[in-house]
Amino acid sequence: MRTTPVRRRKTGFMALAVGALGLAYFGYHAVYGAHGLDERERLLSLEQSLISERDTLAGERDLYIRKVDLLRSTQLDPDLLDERARFLLGFVAEDEVILDLPRSR
Numbered sequence: 001m002r003t004t005p006v007r008r009r010k011t012g013f014m015a016l017a018v019g020a021l022g023l024a025y026f027g028y029h030a031v032y033g034a035h036g037l038d039e040r041e042r043l044l045s046l047e048q049s050l051i052s053e054r055d056t057l058a059g060e061r062d063l064y065i066r067k068v069d070l071l072r073s074t075q076l077d078p079d080l081l082d083e084r085a086r087f088l089l090g091f092v093a094e095d096e097v098i099l100d101l102p103r104s105r
Contacts, residue, residue, distance in 0.1 A: 031037050070077040071084075085091070092098060 029036060033039070067080065069075070070080045
C-alpha cells in the first residue's frame with residue numbers, strides 16, 4: 001500500500017506538531033514547575049535569608065556565652081555581677097541616672 005504525498009505531508013506535520021507541543025510542555029515545566037528555574041531562584045533566596053539569620057543568631061549566642069563565662073565562679077567579673085544584681089533587685093544609688101532605652105533587635 002503506497003502513501004500519497006498529501007498523506008505523508010499530514011503525517012510529517014502531525015509528528016512536528018506533537019513534537020512542538022511536547023517541547024512546549026516540558027519547556028514550561030522546566031521553568032515554572034515544582035523543580036523548575038523559578039523554584040530554584042526562590043530556594044536560593046530563602047537560603048541566603050536563612051544564612052543571614054543563622055549568622056545573626058550565632059552572634060547573639062556568642063554574646064550570651066561570653067556573658068555566662070564572665071559569671072562563672074572561677075572568673076567572676078565584679079562589674080557584670082553588680083550590673084545584674086542592680087537590674088534584678090531594682091537597686092540604684094542616689095547619684096545614678098537610669099536611662100530606659102528601647103531594645104533593638
